[in-house]
Amino acid sequence: ACTRKNRNDALHPLWQSPLTIPGGTRQSPINIQWRDSVYDPFLKPLKISYDPTTCLHIWNNGYSFLVEFDDSTDKSIIIGGPLENQYRLKQFHFHWGAINEWGSEHTVDSKFYPAELHLVHWNAIAYPTFEEAVMEGNGLAVIGVFLKLGAHHEGLQTLVDALPAIKHKDTVIEFDVFDPTCLIPSCPDYWTYAGSLTTPPLTESVTWIIKKKPIEVDENQLEAFRMLLFTSDGEEEKRMVDNFRPLQPLMNRTVRSSFQ
Ligand SMILES: NS(=O)(=O)c1ccc(C(=O)O)c(S(=O)(=O)NCCc2ccccc2)c1
Numbered sequence: 001a002c003t004r005k006n007r008n009d010a011l012h013p014l015w016q017s018p019l020t021i022p023g024g025t026r027q028s029p030i031n032i033q034w035r036d037s038v039y040d041p042f043l044k045p046l047k048i049s050y051d052p053t054t055c056l057h058i059w060n061n062g063y064s065f066l067v068e069f070d071d072s073t074d075k076s077i078i079i080g081g082p083l084e085n086q087y088r089l090k091q092f093h094f095h096w097g098a099i100n101e102w103g104s105e106h107t108v109d110s111k112f113y114p115a116e117l118h119l120v121h122w123n124a125i126a127y128p129t130f131e132e133a134v135m136e137g138n139g140l141a142v143i144g145v146f147l148k149l150g151a152h153h154e155g156l157q158t159l160v161d162a163l164p165a166i167k168h169k170d171t172v173i174e175f176d177v178f179d180p181t182c183l184i185p186s187c188p189d190y191w192t193y194a195g196s197l198t199t200p201p202l203t204e205s206v207t208w209i210i211k212k213k214p215i216e217v218d219e220n221q222l223e224a225f226r227m228l229l230f231t232s233d234g235e236e237e238k239r240m241v242d243n244f245r246p247l248q249p250l251m252n253r254t255v256r257s258s259f260q
């Protein structure tokens, strides 16, 4: 008789990655239950200092669209918050849904946002390369910012205007000055927890810093994300939507808040 493949090795349709990592104890994303988060008075404010000229290009990698930065120096860094030392900005990208009812990776009290921004940073003090940092428990720090439907976002529009040029997988365009600070809410409040990458290799190397306040974007801007394609030019078109990983078990973790 054939053995029933257990749920663990069910593959997520999008990334062909396992839904759960065998032995994984700190997987992401998770639901943030506000009332279960614990205020930590020792958490410092997060200090963000990006140099807009370190921006390199914007491209469609077949999972999302991402803006990559020159991370060969300490020009664009974050420091403080839950972090032991400074982390260098490498790239930022988004996750979104086919409709406004879902799209974010993390949820707050089981509520989805229509999209979520991730700014990926790595610990260049402790590790010589990004690839090595990806494999270490304190290697990465990702800032998560929720997007909600509302007013037009001026800063985001610069990115939206570039999307038609990267409609297909593996297309890239020059993007030489952009300051992602404009995409981060000025409210300092955040939650933080120990988690993982939400795309392969799903390594448990991420200190997540999830901003409490969302940014507002308008319907046209969300629709612009949804006109991107997972597929390359010439292939049968598949719209790039629902590029978020399913929620993972909290297991033995506490989410801390920087606010009461
Ligand atoms: N949702 S998330 O923040 O976890 C995330 C999503 C996508 C990517 C990415 O590779 O584009 C990344 S990444 O830039 O951190 N790359 C991780 C995979 C990777 C490992 C080693 C070398 C290259 C890529 C992170």
Ligand SMILES: [Zn+2]
Binding pocket: 093, 094, 095, 118, 198
């Ligand atoms: Zn992400």
